[in-house]
Amino acid sequence: MAIVLAPMEGIVDEVMRDVLTGIGGIDLCVSEFIRVSDTLLPQKTFQRHAPELFSGGATRAGVPLRVQLLGSDPQALAQNALRAVEYGAGVIDLNFGCPAPTVNRHGGGAALLKQPALMHEIVRVVRAALPSHIPLTAKMRLGFEDTMLTLVCAEALVSGGVSELTVHARTKVEGYRPPAHWEWLARIREHVAVPVVANGEVWSLEDYLAIREVSGCDSVMIGRGLLAAPDLARRIARYHASGEKDVAAPWSEVMLWVLDFYAQCRAKGEGTPYPVSRIKQWLPQMKRHYPEAEILFAAIRKLTQADDIQAVLNDEIKV
Known part of the structure; x- marks a missing residue:
């Protein structure tokens, strides 16, 4: 059993990973995808993303x-996977689920779900290039427009050599609109001989328990649910340990995480728009559970200077 922090491009970078994993309950995380075209990427690219x-x-x-790669060229992906291992990656993950139009137009991410033979070839070539002790995993959606090829795609990845498969239980066309089709996770799990990690529409402990029951999966990947409720994984872990359902962290504790996050963003991108844009990106994610987050976002929404936002955050912690 594991709780996995989902990779979300432009949102779950190393600062967010640091803050969320520091809260507790997360067992592993996956990098934002590293886009691979037809070249061997320089070290700075891996340093930026992972x-x-x-x-x-x-x-x-x-x-x-885990380091996630995205692309459609088998040889280029294999070369860059090996490069990531040389830099210290213990697991390589391949992205077959990104729904971003710019990614799909270039034949990557979820667009590959229309070509299961190419998916198989990508995995086969990457698996052959990696040392035998390095696991290769993959993430997919249920399909591009429909579920006609769902089981075919899952089998293509497994027969190619992945040892674990994460499935976001929606098609590309469905994007992130509810509901997620958890029943499909059970069908995939019964169809393939590797562990399946469930993903999609987990916002609470109750959702977590429900997706495990419906899918039969032991492990669950959570993305937006952890951005909205930063202590969700911690509450899940405590439930497994004691059987008790903890209440969500109070806003006063959440603000300590927000301050840590903003301090790290400032340290990383002082003098750039990075800290301002990142705090404005995270706060709206939390309004699902914390009305205080929506009020705080309204207070900083028009501010453009990092010091001005810092002053508002400092005042909030004193309330």
């Missing part, structure tokens, strides 16, 4: 990081 590689391969809390 800096944890160069500090032991884990977050400060000790949660291991």
